[in-house]
Amino acid sequence: MTDQSLFDQAFMESPALSRKERERLMRRQAMLEAARAVFAEKGYVDATLDEIAQRAEFGKGTLYNYFPGGKDELFFAVFEEIFAQFRQLIETSFAGAPSFREGFEAFLRASFQFFEQHRDMLLLVTRESQRMLVSPDPERAAFFQHHHTAFLQLLTRHIQAAIERGEVRPLPAEAVAHTILGNLHGLAMHRLLKECAVGKPDHHLGTTEEATRFLSTLLLEGLLNRTQSSEAP
Amino acid sequence: MTDQSLFDQAFMESPALSRKERERLMRRQAMLEAARAVFAEKGYVDATLDEIAQRAEFGKGTLYNYFPGGKDELFFAVFEEIFAQFRQLIETSFAGAPSFREGFEAFLRASFQFFEQHRDMLLLVTRESQRMLVSPDPERAAFFQHHHTAFLQLLTRHIQAAIERGEVRPLPAEAVAHTILGNLHGLAMHRLLKECAVGKPDHHLGTTEEATRFLSTLLLEGLLNRTQSSEAP
DNA sequence: TCACTAAATGACTGATCAGTCACTTTTCGA
DNA sequence: TCGAAAAGTGACTGATCAGTCATTTAGTGA
Numbered sequence: 240m241t242d243q244s245l246f247d248q249a250f251m252e253s254p255a256l257s258r259k260e261r262e263r264l265m266r267r268q269a270m271l272e273a274a275r276a277v278f279a280e281k282g283y284v285d286a287t288l289d290e291i292a293q294r295a296e297f298g299k300g301t302l303y304n305y306f307p308g309g310k311d312e313l314f315f316a317v318f319e320e321i322f323a324q325f326r327q328l329i330e331t332s333f334a335g336a337p338s339f340r341e342g343f344e345a346f347l348r349a350s351f352q353f354f355e356q357h358r359d360m361l362l363l364v365t366r367e368s369q370r371m372l373v374s375p376d377p378e379r380a381a382f383f384q385h386h387h388t389a390f391l392q393l394l395t396r397h398i399q400a401a402i403e404r405g406e407v408r409p410l411p412a413e414a415v416a417h418t419i420l421g422n423l424h425g426l427a428m429h430r431l432l433k434e435c436a437v438g439k440p441d442h443h444l445g446t447t448e449e450a451t452r453f454l455s456t457l458l459l460e461g462l463l464n465r466t467q468s469s470e471a472p
Numbered sequence: 473m474t475d476q477s478l479f480d481q482a483f484m485e486s487p488a489l490s491r492k493e494r495e496r497l498m499r500r501q502a503m504l505e506a507a508r509a510v511f512a513e514k515g516y517v518d519a520t521l522d523e524i525a526q527r528a529e530f531g532k533g534t535l536y537n538y539f540p541g542g543k544d545e546l547f548f549a550v551f552e553e554i555f556a557q558f559r560q561l562i563e564t565s566f567a568g569a570p571s572f573r574e575g576f577e578a579f580l581r582a583s584f585q586f587f588e589q590h591r592d593m594l595l596l597v598t599r600e601s602q603r604m605l606v607s608p609d610p611e612r613a614a615f616f617q618h619h620h621t622a623f624l625q626l627l628t629r630h631i632q633a634a635i636e637r638g639e640v641r642p643l644p645a646e647a648v649a650h651t652i653l654g655n656l657h658g659l660a661m662h663r664l665l666k667e668c669a670v671g672k673p674d675h676h677l678g679t680t681e682e683a684t685r686f687l688s689t690l691l692l693e694g695l696l697n698r699t700q701s702s703e704a705p
Numbered sequence: 706t707c708a709c710t711a712a713a714t715g716a717c718t719g720a721t722c723a724g725t726c727a728c729t730t731t732t733c734g735a
Numbered sequence: 736t737c738g739a740a741a742a743g744t745g746a747c748t749g750a751t752c753a754g755t756c757a758t759t760t761a762g763t764g765a
Contacts, residue, residue, distance in 0.1 A: 259762095281608060284517045287752065289715095298714035300755080309754065340696070366603045372665065373595055375514060384669070408697045411676035414686060415695065417662040418655055425654030429647060432605065436617070443644035453647060461694030462648065463573070464641045492732095520722065522745095531744035533725080542724065 270295045274313045279359035322386045339401035347451045354427040503528045507546045512592035515599045555619045572634035584680045587660040
């Protein structure tokens with residue numbers, strides 16, 4: 240999956256586009272890239288259209304030719320891209336896996352890689368996504384809740400199937416899905432903060448592989464040490 | 473622990489306060505309550521000092537007598553209270569517990585109760601705390617990272633001890649602490665969102681006790697079903 | 706080359722709001 | 736009771752910025 244899957248997709252699926260239309264698409268994409276960078280750096284509120292326009296090398300008015308809905312439309316469009324990529328990542332990871340465990344580990348690995356490659360997106364999601372879920376603006380809240388629910392459903396399906404196959408404990412699947420997403424995001428942030436604070440990656444979780452194994456062990460096997468009797472306190 | 477532990481504490485530890493000083497403390501507290509309510513409802517950016525002042529039944533200028541640092545000082549003071557209560561909750565839960573498992577379950581139970589009693593705080597933390605951790609304003613980021621680290625250290629101590637006693641797998645303790653906090657917050661939000669969206673609590677996680685057992689099982693025992701061979705994929 | 710259209714532009718407008726301060730009200734000791 | 740000091744107040748100021756629109760520029764076909 241590339242950085243620009245939605246863009247490529249639009250490009251590929253309509254090879255009959257005129258030069259003008261292709262150019263328009265390119266410009267739109269440039270604006271989106273600029274918006275993503277500025278939103279990631281400043282957050283929704285502190286990002287200004289002037290800065291986005293400047294970064295995209297267009298006048299502010301031009302943004303409105305491409306995104307008539309203004310700041311909000313730009314913002315939603317940025318997230319639409321991120322979310323589409325992540326949905327695809329979930330599906331790809333579990334697709335060919337022979338067991339839940341293997342699908343799950345593939346999913347963790349792909350996610351950590353994804354966040355590592357796209358720090359700006361991780362920051363953006365951290366800064367805004369949670370916050371928007373409980374936004375007082377109903378349109379914003381609805382947009383984010385819709386996508387959030389979509390992730391949950393994708394994961395929930397795989398978990399439910401694993402429960403029915405007896406691979407996974409009979410726990411409420413949706414809550415498990417929610418927990419997994421929370422862990423993933425939390426651990427990715429932990430690694431990022433550690434790296435920023437200390438200047439180098441976390442001792443034990445520096446590599447994608449270490450992070451994957453940690454979360455896989457923790458979630459699949461649990462915290463309790465099973466080498467000793469699990470009955471004695 | 474009450475809603476006003478810090479306040480009470482200040483009250484109790486200095487019984488020698490004059491009436492004037494006590495009145496001043498009362499007014500300060502009223503402003504903090506108002507600020508918490510407005511910040512929780514609107515979020516940091518959309519909350520206005522005018523509304524806080526109105527809600528506290530003071531003029532805007534008076535706020536500056538009590539919080540010369542303005543909006544930021546009010547905001548920090550609100551979080552200072554929340555964070556102090558939560559630190560106390562961690563310590564109390566693990567204090568008398570005979571095993572990590574029991575301390576951990578007490579901690580989960582107390583946390584869910586705490587968040588249920590203080591929805592506004594949960595919303596506030598969700599909306600702002602994560603976001604502030606990566607704020608471009610260094611003072612804000614430092615404040616939140618300081619408290620975040622304090623939580624982690626408290627939990628990490630208990631986890632490390634449990635690992636050394638052989639109760640818990642030898643995983644990196646700090647990352648485990650981070651994960652636990654993320655899960656707790658995530659699940660509390662999941663329950664709150666479910667209740668808001670559907671109009672009634674989640675089927676399987678409606679009560680504090682169910683939520684506690686769910687997270688306790690998931691984190692302590694893991695997802696994998698151990699009633700069948702754990703070797704066969 | 707010209708004229709016409711579509712696209713680009715950025716100065717401007719109006720709304721918002723944190724923070725200020727000159728003024729009013731209250732408190733309290735003398 | 737009085738007057739000085741402390742506390743309270745809210746209209747005002749300056750800064751910010753999303754969104755607009757009259758004007759300029761580029762593209763195109765005759």
